[in-house]
Amino acid sequence: MRVREIDPLRYAQSRNYGDGAVTRLSPYISRGVISTRHVYEYIVSLEISEAVSEKLIQELAWRDYWQQVWIAKGDAIHTHLKQAQKPVSNFQIPKAIVEASTGIEVVDTAIRELYRTGYMHNHMRMYVAAICCNMAHSHWLAPAKWMYSHLLDGDIASNQLSWQWVAGAFSNNKYYANQENINRFFHSDQKNTFLDVPYERFENMETPIALRENISLKVGLHLPNIERSPALVDQPTLVYNYYNVNPDWHKGESFQRVLLLEPSQFETYPVHQKCIDFMIGLSENIPEIKVFVGELDELLVQVSSENIIYKEHPLNAHYQGFQEPRDWLSTVTGYYPSFFSFWKKCKKELMK
Numbered sequence: 001m002r003v004r005e006i007d008p009l010r011y012a013q014s015r016n017y018g019d020g021a022v023t024r025l026s027p028y029i030s031r032g033v034i035s036t037r038h039v040y041e042y043i044v045s046l047e048i049s050e051a052v053s054e055k056l057i058q059e060l061a062w063r064d065y066w067q068q069v070w071i072a073k074g075d076a077i078h079t080h081l082k083q084a085q086k087p088v089s090n091f092q093i094p095k096a097i098v099e100a101s102t103g104i105e106v107v108d109t110a111i112r113e114l115y116r117t118g119y120m121h122n123h124m125r126m127y128v129a130a131i132c133c134n135m136a137h138s139h140w141l142a143p144a145k146w147m148y149s150h151l152l153d154g155d156i157a158s159n160q161l162s163w164q165w166v167a168g169a170f171s172n173n174k175y176y177a178n179q180e181n182i183n184r185f186f187h188s189d190q191k192n193t194f195l196d197v198p199y200e201r202f203e204n205m206e207t208p209i210a211l212r213e214n215i216s217l218k219v220g221l222h223l224p225n226i227e228r229s230p231a232l233v234d235q236p237t238l239v240y241n242y243y244n245v246n247p248d249w250h251k252g253e254s255f256q257r258v259l260l261l262e263p264s265q266f267e268t269y270p271v272h273q274k275c276i277d278f279m280i281g282l283s284e285n286i287p288e289i290k291v292f293v294g295e296l297d298e299l300l301v302q303v304s305s306e307n308i309i310y311k312e313h314p315l316n317a318h319y320q321g322f323q324e325p326r327d328w329l330s331t332v333t334g335y336y337p338s339f340f341s342f343w344k345k346c347k348k349e350l351m352k
């Protein structure tokens with residue numbers, strides 16, 4: 001399993017590089033297969049020095065941080081949390097981003113790779129977000145939805161809050177990267193692009209010609225039509241969903257197991273077929289799981305709420321039944337206005 005392949009030392013030295021030793025665990029964490037706590041416990045079991053393990057543990061804390069912000073702020077995360085993004089010229093997405101034709105070679109390659117594999121490196125996500133929001137002046141929400149729809153690790157909190165962070169809507173400054181930075185971290189040597197400028201030029205720069213055309217997001221989603229409405233029994237039932245396909249949840253215990261895919265959720269947060277296929281593939285590790293495509297109300301026609309058991313998650317706020325907690329990295333909860341105030345508290349508990 002991937003967890004045993006992680007190398008905290010190489011991670012700390014190279015995570016910002018396109019070919020760095022990143023873990024690629026996020027698709028499994030986002031789909032609830034493993035928790036940040038599980039990864040943390042593995043790192044602790046390596047008995048390496050804290051100086052070596054801290055970077056990776058800190059990154060795991062970022063995920064918990066965004067989740068805690070989501071829990072605390074609820075739907076407010078879909079608007080700016082600190083200040084409005086400025087300037088905004090459109091609520092679409094640059095055509096050149098969607099078509100992978102920005103002219104920044106490694107960015108275009110990474111977008112094509114995102115379409116093919118459903119993964120994009122963190123630093124590249126920041127470059128793409130900076131191009132959309134801070135150069136093309138697209139409001140962050142539409143391009144965030146575009147990226148989410150392609151990521152196997154799509155996670156509303158990590159996604160939308162990171163986009164806000166880059167756009168200066170959940171941070172004090174916008175994030176910019178120039179060609180020199182991209183060349184350094186992605187081993188390219190491009191020159192004379194619209195990003196080949198000193199940093200002081202960015203603030204008042206006109207939108208480059210390559211980014212002036214914008215388009216609306218289109219996602220053609222097909223939920224599985226197998227077992228759309230399987231016959232269910234009114235008995236204790238574990239309800240799985242897009243954010244929880246954990247094969248170890250009550251493993252070996254006798255429960256009816258249902259993967260609930262609510263069309264309304266995917267209309268609000270559309271994803272591409274490869275993301276559905278990935279999640280369905282993961283769910284196949286859960287013996288006798290039944291896929292139920294429908295709303296919770298339709299499930300409740302067959303299984304009474306007293307028999308429903310589910311895991312806590314902001315997208316499950318409308319669920320009825322018995323809610324079980326998620327595994328967290330630490331016991332630190334609640335809203336912290338900055339990651340580092342949150343991390344300071346986590347660190348006391350995690351790095352003793």
Ligand SMILES: Cc1cc2nc3c(=O)[nH]c(=O)nc-3n(C[C@H](O)[C@H](O)[C@H](O)COP(=O)(O)OP(=O)(O)OC[C@H]3O[C@@H](n4cnc5c(N)ncnc54)[C@H](O)[C@@H]3O)c2cc1C
Nearest residue numbers: 022023024025026059060063122125153154155158159162
């Ligand atoms: C614009 C933008 C959009 C993003 N959208 C998503 C998203 O939809 N889903 C998602 O899971 N992550 C998102 N991230 C965060 C981050 O890019 C990914 O978690 C990371 O790239 C996943 O790859 P990895 O597992 O190889 O990460 P590693 O670098 O190996 O990190 C290990 C784990 O730490 C956590 N982590 C690392 N960096 C971050 C971060 N910046 N924020 C939150 N958690 C982090 C993840 O759980 C990750 O699996 C986004 C970041 C940006 C800048």
